[in-house]
Amino acid sequence: MSPQDSRTRVRHEIRTLLNHIVGYADILLEDASGSGESELEAVFGDLRGKALALREPLLRFFANPGEGAPSERDREALKRQIYGFLYDAIAQIQAAKRACQSEDYSRYLADLQKILEASNRTAELFESALSRALDAEDPSEKTSSGIEEAEDPSRLTGSILVVDDDAFNRELLTRHLERQGHRVRQASDGAEALSALERSPFDLVLLDVMMPGMNGYQFLERLKSRPRLRDTHVIVISALEESGSVARCLRLGAEDYLPREFDPVVLRARIESCLERNRLRARERLSLQALAAAQRQLADELRRAAEYVRSLLPRKVRWRELRTDWIFLPSRDLGGDAFGYTRLEDGRIALYLLDVSGHGIEAALLSVSILNRIHSLPRSEPGLWDPGRILSDLNASYRQEDQNNLFFSAWFGLWDPPTRVLRYAGAGAPPAVLAVPGTPLKTLESQGPAVGIEDSPTFPCSETEIPRNSVLYLFSDGIYEIRREDGRILGLPDFLAILGELCLRSGQAGVESVVDAVRAACGRTLFEDDISLAGFYFDA
Template sequence: MTERINLMTEEPGFEKAISGSSSPSTILLVDDEKLARMVTRRRLERLGHKIIEAEDGKQAMAILEEHGADLIISDWMMPEMDGPTLCEAVKAHEKLRSTPIILMTALDQPAQIAEGLQRGADDFLTKSASDQEVTARVNAGLRTQRLIDNLERSYEVIAQKQSEMDAELKSAANFVTSLFPKAGEIVPGIRLDWEFIPSLGLGGDLFQVTRWSDEYLGLAILDMSGHGIGPALRAVSLALKFRADHMAQSHPTYDPGEIIASLNKENPLTDEGEYFTIWVGALHLPTRRLRYATAGHPAVVLTRNDQPLQPIGAKTWPIGFGIEEVYQSEEVSLQSGDRLYLFSDGIYEVFSPAEELWDRTGFENACQAVHTTPLKQGLQWIVQQAKDWQHQDTFFDDVALVGLEILS
């Protein structure tokens, strides 16, 4: 390009445009002709900006990588690396790609402008542009850069806050997990193991397997509505009600229906729609008789040697939906070789890429398939089946899966 902008005299109104300009910024001016750079530099400095010069695109990239710039104004035709190639290099650079670029052209040619846009230019100036146009386009480019800078700083603040919250959630999740029972032979003749996968780093699911007395082992699993810190805190507060001392004082008969009815009266549905589902069991250790009751929670699965799978639970309203709701206890006798699976609905409410639901049928089949597999391995295999079904390792909802095996 041989035509150059005639900048030897400023047009009327130029000083007025200067007065409206923003705070000083750094502009990289790229042109292989020294005289053209000198004239353009003089004009831009009158706008109050700091100017850095480069003779071609290659030199410009070296300057940008070391110092950066708020705006690039580049000639089109240059040796080593021309303007469009410089645009491509800048936009391909991870740290420079947001820097606005104005390409200088000889004429207002649509084909040339289209090429420049395709290769990364953000704006254009013709060689014959007026002072007012140059000022307007430069200020527009700098405004864009300031907006991008503000967004990047905001993103950094948000990322930092998110990191802090993630750390807090992890700490809280570790605390919640510390409330879970230890795996192993929890009482003579009964083995326990479990898998727990919160969906957002902290879940509203909680389970307890606790020795309530010399004769009773208490079982409970609940699922709070919602996810995050609030539901987890509500679940933790409820877990305290299943301690042996509280049960002995408040529910000395250890009747699950009575326990759930009491919870229902104490926890009405809130204005925010907060509620929870729960399954409670009381296993009489000398006789292996299990009394149980449920409030809106999925029925526990019982698998037995050479017998069909048996759901242990009833269809009832969740806690808080009706203060006068009646929750009845039912009973089943357990025997050596039986397994109980307590779980939340997050384990089976998973969809395949084709939007097919795994559902309870798939889950129950998986429980039946691992009946004779070592308990821990069986639980892990069931969880893996759910992951395989949805073709991903993360879950939309919290996943709690507890296995209890009657050894003798």
């Protein structure tokens, strides 16, 4: 297949998937609107908007030369934009699924699962296209998973396990599948099916729910609890059509749920969708063999990504009320620290710093997504910028289990220049430090947990007055989690002592001088963690 044909095929598949996402989102919007469920209507509308935002950059990325294809430089920026949109869209789908967990809203879960499948398929297709490079020849017709491609690339065959206690149902479905070219095995209950899967892998399981012994629900629970088997695709085919049974199977990890009187065309489409995902995963495994030769290219891309992350950090400003200064030192090419400051339309100024757990690409992508979320808040609505409110909203959107077990700490303040009152709250973050000339340092402690760990935490707000000529320091824990020459960690108390001494000597210590003093005290030039230190110099 020529490179141009490859791009055209990818564009067609992506356009189809995005149409599915938008179409299902439209259905959900109509249902929520007709039922008067305004909160869900807003969630579904936001989901539809994120899918529409993905369409133009994705199709432009795979455009053929002479048809609007981006330059190599624009291609890198476009790739980062697409990754950001994909992460935001999948996060929004997860948020929508959580909003529909109650029994009253469970009717929406099936369509949301379809949207999630289409979104994950879009991400997999994009990743796969990047890994195999559209200019390369197509891989072998036989993949390592055992899935074989027929002459028609849309027709895939694989190994399927049919699980049903009714022998007639098993036989009918087996004959139907074998006529399509699939290799089929049968099991009469969940226990027999698990034994068969332990002996040899299958590409797909077609599962009945109501069976003696181990029923379909129990089978799903045990299958998904076993690391070696949890990625096995499962489609439930059952006479039970109650929404509760459908929702339960989807929550337990089933790919889809079809009634016993299914349309064969629909079942074939579902099976081919699962096999296509397996085929892509197999090709991705094969592509890992080329990683050694791609290390230099990867390092260059990481450098460019680090430059992009740094470009999102704010300009150093000098306003009438204050000036800002900061230093950012990622521990690797990419870091998970981020910070910023925003002037609202009513004159108040938001000050914030966050620190994503871990390092590298995942932490950086999550920090970019959070920054974009904060930057998108309307400056004309100060209520949305309340420290406790914004931390609660972020906690609802960035759950640890939806972010590959990543979480983040954050400190958020909102300063009102006329009253000089700073309202603030924190989420597992180090305290901000207020340096007032002629007085000891004041730490602005906070009580909230890190964002993404607890389901419904509270983030208590506190207030303090900012005297004239004061300095407020925000920092990540990397600045004091540095080892001394004797191997001991510097620690927060000793860091505050260093900062206090500098402020006592110079009145308003610059951020560069603070970092230099920490290095001198520890006898080191390199930090082990990401370093962010922001200084806000009031009336300077």
